Amino acid sequence: MDDHGPPTTWQARLGAIPAGAYGREDVLEAEIEHVFKSSWLCVGFIEDLKNHNDFITFQVGPHSIVVQNFKGELKAFRNVCSHRFSRIQTEPRGNRRLQCPYHAWLYDAEGIPRGIPDNETAFGLTEADRASLALKAYALETCGHFVFVRMKDDGPGLRGFLGQVYDELVHSCETCPERVDNLTLDVACNWKTGVENGIEAYHFPSVHKDSFADVLETDVRMNSYGPHCTHEGRLTEKSRHWWDTVAARARLKTSDRHRDYISFLIFPNVVTTFTAGAFFTFQMLVPASATTMRITSTGWLAEGAGPARAGVIASLKAFSAQVRAEDKAISEAAQRGVGEAGIGRAAILGEVDNRIRHFQRTYAARMELANV
Ligand code: FES
Ligand SMILES: [Fe+2]
DSSP states (O other): OOTTOSOSSGGGGEEEEEGGGGSOHHHHHHHIIIIITTSEEEEEEGGGGOSTTEEEEEEETTEEEEEEEETTEEEEEESOOTTTOOOSOOSSEEEOOSBOTTTOOEEOTTSOEEEOTTHHHHTOOOHHHHHHTOOOEEEEEEETTEEEEEOSSSSOOHHHHHTHHHHHHHHHHHHOOEEEEEEEEEESSOHHHHHHHHTOOTTHHHHSTTTGGGTBOSOOEEEEETTEEEEEEOBOHHHHHHHHHHHHHTTOOOOSSOSSEEEEEETTTEEEEEETTTEEEEEEEEEEETTEEEEEEEEEEOOOOOTTHHHHHHHHHHHHHHHHHHHHHHHHHHHHHHHHHTTOOEEEOOGGGHHHHHHHHHHHHHHGGGTO
16 A cells, blocks of 8 residues: 555556566566565475375476475475486476486485486496585475475575465465365466456456456455565455355354455465455466466365365365456456557556555565666
């Protein structure tokens, strides 16, 4: 929210990111350096990493990260072999040793190549050589259902980075332990176009008139927590009634902390929602290129053994799929326009866009270093 009241001219409402920054590969490169590498990025789910040798991979721009379970300990590395630079794990998730598929170098929990076929005759690598050929390691921490990685060596821990959001995330995850929805969506837009769509409610009546507009009253309030921000709103009477009925019939163990609706932006690229103290969604919006991104969206539901549970899950999944499809279509339309707008001015941000303003200012402050 502006400290000095609403601006008086439209020029004073201009955002901090020019249209041209929504499609240039050189801008994405700078973003990876200055925005993504210094942030704690969610790279996946603890659920996928429960057993020894379970792994996940995560791709941001050209960078691939592997997280691997070594006898219960999770480690994150650059997913690039020290020998001739092959990817080491090539699937999004699975269970196999941290072993390069090319010439079978095998890595240990420190990222040191331990098993090197024909080492004596082919390389003669000593213990010290092997240690200096260790994979690049990244900082890793977990919170709730999620695994976070920081690619830069220095910086605050996850708790310091998330601030108050840390506790909120723990609370949402404890309230909603079961993953009931998974959706992966490739969208032809810049990741910032996607994030900005995900953090404003102004488009609900036009884009989501048959879905989300029915759920939330329009008087949403914003709060910021460092680089992160929330918006909070009231459920419509119709939605309140639906949730009350559902909570009773599915015997949901709901939380009293957020009985209506709250959405978090975890800077830079995660948007969460928490509805009726019972349903938590978590969307990662990850750039694949300057004009494409992948959304990984999951939904998590409160415990409850009532007979209506399966039906509730089916409704929530159908609803999420509809909202994501509506957002995909409009984000792609927005991207086509922003591409034509070229490097001109930034967008006009009204009071209804105050979370976008916060996001853009945070982004611009990080990117100033990059001189873009
Ligand atoms: S490239 Fe990995 S073992 Fe050769
Ligand atoms: Fe939307």
